[in-house]
Structures are given as C-alpha cells and as structure tokens.
Amino acid sequence: MLEVRDPADVRSVVAEVPAMTAAEVAAAYDRARTAFEGWRRANPLDRAAVLARAADLIRARAEDGAVILVRENGKTLAEARVEVTKTADFLDYYASFARQPWGELLSDARPGTSTSVRVEPVGVVLAICPWNDPLITPARKLGPALIAGNTVVLKAASQTPGIALWAAGLLLEAGLPEGVLQVITGRSSEISDALLASPDAVTFTGSNEVGALLRRTLASRSVRLQAELGGKNVSVVLKDADLDMAAATLVSAAFAQAGQRCTATSRLIVDASVAAALVSRLRDAIAGIVVGPGLDPATTMGPLSYAAHRDGVLEHIERARKEGAAVIAGGGRPSAAALAHGCYVEPTLISVTPEQSLWRDEVFGPVLAVTTATGFDDAVRLANDTAYGLSAAVFTTSLTSANKFIEVAEAGQVAVNLPTAGWDVHHPFGGFRESGSAFKEQGAPGLRFYTRIKTAAVRFAW
Structure with missing residues (x-):
C-alpha cells in the first residue's frame, strides 16, 4: 500500500x-x-x-x-x-x-x-x-x-x-x-x-x-x-507600468499554490528606474501573506506538497545565498511552532543576477527572483535568455510596448498586465523550447x- x-x-x-x-x-x-x-x-x-x-x-x-x-x-x-x-x-x-x-x-x-x-x-x-x-x-x-x-x-x-x-x-x-x-x-x-x-x-x-x-x-x-x-516564467515591469497593480498581480502569480504551478511567475525583470519602488511594494504585499494549513480560512498560502520537495526548494534558496544573491523577504521555514511538522517555506523574494543559478533553474516553489534591466530591449533580452518558454508577461501602459512584447517573447503564452498563470479551458496551452x-x-x-x-x-x- x-x-x-x-x-x-x-x-x-x-x-x-x-x-x-x-x-x-x-x-x-x-x-x-x-x-x-x-x-x-x-x-x-x-x-x-x-x-x-x-x-x-x-x-x-x-x-x-x-x-x-x-x-x-x-x-x-x-x-x-x-x-x-x-x-x-x-x-x-x-x-x-x-x-x-x-x-x-x-x-x-x-x-x-x-x-x-x-x-x-x-x-x-x-x-x-x-x-x-x-x-x-x-x-x-x-x-x-x-x-x-x-x-x-x-x-x-x-x-x-x-x-x-x-x-x-x-x-x-x-x-x-x-x-x-x-x-x-x-x-x-x-x-x-x-x-x-x-x-x-x-x-x-x-x-x-x-x-x-x-x-x-x-x-x-x-x-x-x-x-x-518545466518553466521559468518571466514577468517584465517597464518604467511606465502601474506599480500598484503590477505588485498585487505579481504576488498572486508567484505565490498562489505556494508557487507550485507550471505557469507561476518565478523571474521578475524590472526597469532599473522603478525597481526600488516596485520591490518596496512587493515586500509589503509578501508580509501580508498568511502561511498555514489549507483548511484554515485565515491561510492565504499553504504548505508545499511533500517534504522532499520542501527540502529541495530550501536548497535552491541556500545555494542562491552562497552565490551572493540577496534575500529581500522570506528565505526559510516559518518559525511558528504550529507549522513545525508541515512542508512549509516562507514566500521568498531574492535579488539575483542573471548569471546565478536561481535565475535559470526551475524551483517550483514560493520563490521569486528579481533583477533589473535598462529599457525595453534589455528586458526582452533577459526575458528570452532561458532554456524554457512556457509563459511570459509584461506590465506597461504603452500599447506599442505591449504589442512588441507579444511579438518577440519566446513563450507559448504571453500576457499584458496579467499574471503568467490563469489560462482558461478554451485557451490553447503549451510552451516553446524545453517547456x-x-x-x-x-x-x-x-x-x-x-x-x-x-x-x-x-x-x-x-
């Protein structure tokens, strides 16, 4: 049995x-x-x-x-x-x-x-x-x-x-x-x-x-x-984006189902001119996530699905630390005694460079890696610099930038001012490249x- x-x-x-x-x-x-x-x-x-x-x-x-x-x-x-x-x-x-x-x-x-x-x-x-x-x-x-x-x-x-x-x-x-x-x-x-x-x-x-x-x-x-x-789905936030809307959308896209979705956002590229402002909003939103058992009505993020997977996610975070990445929020197991026997990982935001492993390796957990870009072309270059190609999103108020991103993004699903997840039953679904x-x-x-x-x-x- x-x-x-x-x-x-x-x-x-x-x-x-x-x-x-x-x-x-x-x-x-x-x-x-x-x-x-x-x-x-x-x-x-x-x-x-x-x-x-x-x-x-x-x-x-x-x-x-x-x-x-x-x-x-x-x-x-x-x-x-x-x-x-x-x-x-x-x-x-x-x-x-x-x-x-x-x-x-x-x-x-x-x-x-x-x-x-x-x-x-x-x-x-x-x-x-x-x-x-x-x-x-x-x-x-x-x-x-x-x-x-x-x-x-x-x-x-x-x-x-x-x-x-x-x-x-x-x-x-x-x-x-x-x-x-x-x-x-x-x-x-x-x-x-x-x-x-x-x-x-x-x-x-x-x-x-x-x-x-x-x-x-x-x-x-x-x-x-x-x-x-697999996937290493990316969201790009351009300098003209609505940052409040983007932050709220990104937190849901990254941490719903504890990040255990093939379309979860795991990479975030932010125009350098608005990076500090967006990261501040993300940190505040992450602080409001309530980690706990799924049957508790107060819980907004449950545990990972099994212990070995939890341990693997924590190893990714520890490796990122050793490579010099900066943990902005989370980064470990919750300290509450009531959660000690569960497969919990804190919702985690980490600042990385594109050379670090967390930027490229699929984690499949509540971990969002963020880096900066200078302008649209640099952001697209970083977004497409991956072996995967499942889902991508861009946040912008420019129709020109939105349509250019749809055209050049190497992903099977592309969203504008929406999460990388959330595709409905009648929407064709599937990735490019290794996805x-x-x-x-x-x-x-x-x-x-x-x-x-x-x-x-x-x-x-x-």
Missing part, C-alpha cells in the same frame, strides 16, 4: 491506496484495449452526455473534492475549490465538441468521386499526471481523449492519488463504461516499464528529466508523445493529439 500524508502535518496519514504491480498494470491495458472497441463506436453525443453528467456530479460534490485536494496536496481551500470548478468546466467544454464539425468534404479531380476527411481516436492513451494540480491536469487530458473515443490509463501521482480515484468514480457514476478509464496507483520505479509497454499515445505533465526519458523510450516505437514540461512538445493542450487544438486523420475517396459513378 501507498501512504498519503498531509503536507500540513506529515505525521498524519490521510489515505492509503494500492501499490499496483506490473501485472496489474498489464491487466489494466487489456481492459482498456477491450473497452476501446465499444467506446470508439459509441455515438459522440452519448460520449458527451457522460462527460456532461460527470461535470454536474463534480459540481454537486465540489466541497468533497476540494477537501481531498487540500489534505493531499496542501493548497488552500479557496484554491482547491477553483480547481474542482475548472475540472467540471473541462468536461463540459469538450462535451460540446460532439456537436461541432467532425471531418470535412474535399473536392476530387477524378470524375464521379467524393473525398472526405474522417477523424478517428488513436486508441489507448497513457496519461501521466503530476501532484501539483492533480485534478485539473487529468481533466485537461481526459476531456479531449474521451470525447474523441479513446480509452485512458491514468497514472496518478503517488503523493495525490485520492483525488484521481474520486474523479474516476464520478465518471463511472455518470455512465462511463467499465474499462474506458483505468486509474493506476503505485510507485513509478516499480511499474514504469509496464506503463510504457503498450500505449498508443502518451500525454505527460511533469519534469524535463522524465520528459526526456519518455522521448528516448517511445521514439523507436512511433508512439506519439505530448509533454508539458514542452509541439502538441497544445486545451482549446480546440487540444483535440489534435488524441485523434488521427483518415482520408477516404469514393468513386460513385463511372
């Missing part, structure tokens, strides 16, 4: 789930392969009805799901409620595609011939999901996969398996046929070979290291791969990964 511990107090075991074996994973694939034959032929409107009913059930039991999320993951109850709501939105959104055009007719130069393009499911999809958004990330994958007619083997993160099982139970209650969705719980080190043995496609959200392993493993077998990987593969998630483009195209020509007269 796998124990799931409360990140607010790691002495508390909140759930136990099976540590499945390789043989059990293989059996799950067999069930998914069998179920695929019926699900792919189901009327798309019937598939949509299942997703819509599941969305209704999720909303009706939202508080139950939110509490599971908080106890497994550590985010605040308010953040968990948003995740549950967005999960239902994903299922509703992709259910709507059952009534959208599905294929097309094409002209054919051959006499008496009609040619069409048909859209088919790819087969059995392996969905590997992370611990930081353990409900909404599966929904982002399940919605398009299921409406297209695929079956899914879902590997839940070992730290947060309960919420995946909760969602799968509601889908079954909504009428999803047995075998269409299989949830795998277990230690990846023990079942990874079995997981990768027989999928037709793999969709993965997680680290670049695992993403590289998947590319190497799957390349020789022509198994398609969708990967949403992911060419396949987008979300929106209409999110369906492409889960479908294949067949062109059919019929000569009806001769």
Whole structure:
C-alpha cells in the first residue's frame, strides 16, 4: 500500500491506496484495449452526455473534492475549490465538441468521386499526471481523449492519488463504461516499464528529466508523445507600468499554490528606474501573506506538497545565498511552532543576477527572483535568455510596448498586465523550447493529439 500524508502535518496519514504491480498494470491495458472497441463506436453525443453528467456530479460534490485536494496536496481551500470548478468546466467544454464539425468534404479531380476527411481516436492513451494540480491536469487530458473515443490509463501521482480515484468514480457514476478509464496507483520505479509497454499515445505533465526519458523510450516505437514540461516564467515591469497593480498581480502569480504551478511567475525583470519602488511594494504585499494549513480560512498560502520537495526548494534558496544573491523577504521555514511538522517555506523574494543559478533553474516553489534591466530591449533580452518558454508577461501602459512584447517573447503564452498563470479551458496551452512538445493542450487544438486523420475517396459513378 501507498501512504498519503498531509503536507500540513506529515505525521498524519490521510489515505492509503494500492501499490499496483506490473501485472496489474498489464491487466489494466487489456481492459482498456477491450473497452476501446465499444467506446470508439459509441455515438459522440452519448460520449458527451457522460462527460456532461460527470461535470454536474463534480459540481454537486465540489466541497468533497476540494477537501481531498487540500489534505493531499496542501493548497488552500479557496484554491482547491477553483480547481474542482475548472475540472467540471473541462468536461463540459469538450462535451460540446460532439456537436461541432467532425471531418470535412474535399473536392476530387477524378470524375464521379467524393473525398472526405474522417477523424478517428488513436486508441489507448497513457496519461501521466503530476501532484501539483492533480485534478485539473487529468481533466485537461481526459476531456479531449474521451470525447474523441479513446480509452485512458491514468497514472496518478503517488503523493495525490485520492483525488484521481474520486474523479474516476464520478465518471463511472455518470455512465462511463467499465474499462474506458483505468486509474493506476503505485510507485513509478516499480511499474514504469509496464506503463510504457503498450500505449498508443502518451500525454505527460511533469519534469524535463522524465520528459526526456519518455522521448528516448517511445521514439523507436512511433508512439506519439505530448509533454508539458518545466518553466521559468518571466514577468517584465517597464518604467511606465502601474506599480500598484503590477505588485498585487505579481504576488498572486508567484505565490498562489505556494508557487507550485507550471505557469507561476518565478523571474521578475524590472526597469532599473522603478525597481526600488516596485520591490518596496512587493515586500509589503509578501508580509501580508498568511502561511498555514489549507483548511484554515485565515491561510492565504499553504504548505508545499511533500517534504522532499520542501527540502529541495530550501536548497535552491541556500545555494542562491552562497552565490551572493540577496534575500529581500522570506528565505526559510516559518518559525511558528504550529507549522513545525508541515512542508512549509516562507514566500521568498531574492535579488539575483542573471548569471546565478536561481535565475535559470526551475524551483517550483514560493520563490521569486528579481533583477533589473535598462529599457525595453534589455528586458526582452533577459526575458528570452532561458532554456524554457512556457509563459511570459509584461506590465506597461504603452500599447506599442505591449504589442512588441507579444511579438518577440519566446513563450507559448504571453500576457499584458496579467499574471503568467490563469489560462482558461478554451485557451490553447503549451510552451516553446524545453517547456514542452509541439502538441497544445486545451482549446480546440487540444483535440489534435488524441485523434488521427483518415482520408477516404469514393468513386460513385463511372
């Protein structure tokens, strides 16, 4: 069995789930392969009805799901409620595609011939999901996969398996046929070979290291791969920005969910002429963040999701200190005795130079690195000087600067006077460079990964 511990107090075991074996994973694939034959032929409107009913059930039991999320993951109850709501939105959104055009007719130069393009499911999809958004990330994958007619083997993160099982139970209650969705719980080190043995496609959200392993493993077998990987998201504050608005937005973007979002702002570039004024505002706003258990209504930032990750974030901060970076706020574990057994890290603001490791390495925690630039071009140079390219933002009152930044920013998502996070279910999502593969998630483009195209020509007269 796998124990799931409360990140607010790691002495508390909140759930136990099976540590499945390789043989059990293989059996799950067999069930998914069998179920695929019926699900792919189901009327798309019937598939949509299942997703819509599941969305209704999720909303009706939202508080139950939110509490599971908080106890497994550590985010605040308010953040968990948003995740549950967005999960239902994903299922509703992709259910709507059952009534959208599905294929097309094409002209054919051959006499008496009609040619069409048909859209088919790819087969059995392996969905590997992370611990930081353990409900909404599966929904982002399940919605398009299921409406297209695929079956899914879902590997839940070992730290947060309960919420995946909760969602799968509601889908079954909504009428999803047995075998269409299989949830795998277990230690990846023990079942990874079995997981990768027989999928037709793999969709993965997680680290670049695992993403590289998947590319190497799957390349020789022509198994398609969708990967949403790391990020070192940047916000640029130009000298004409509204500093009050920018500071409030940046604090939310950097420290919501304790910084454990792939789109969280982790780099901040400020025009040198307004840097002192912005940093002062940020320091004041950070002082107002209340760190504590996610179920406490007074809490505005919860713990990190597990102890090893907390320790890794603290190591990043300590390394930055040794390299000469200046900690402006935070920088350690909270001193309150009531938080001693939790995975807490203070919201941290650090002044760095672009040569220091904190500027380049993904931390995935409540740590915001800030440096200065001289003018727009220098800021863009610094913003694009990264291996990643997931999300970027600029704060300015100039339409010229805003549009120039949108054009030159090397990121899959670009925002103006908005956080780097916050993209909705119908917004195509995915990064450039080392932040992911060419396949987008979300929106209409999110369906492409889960479908294949067949062109059919019929000569009806001769």
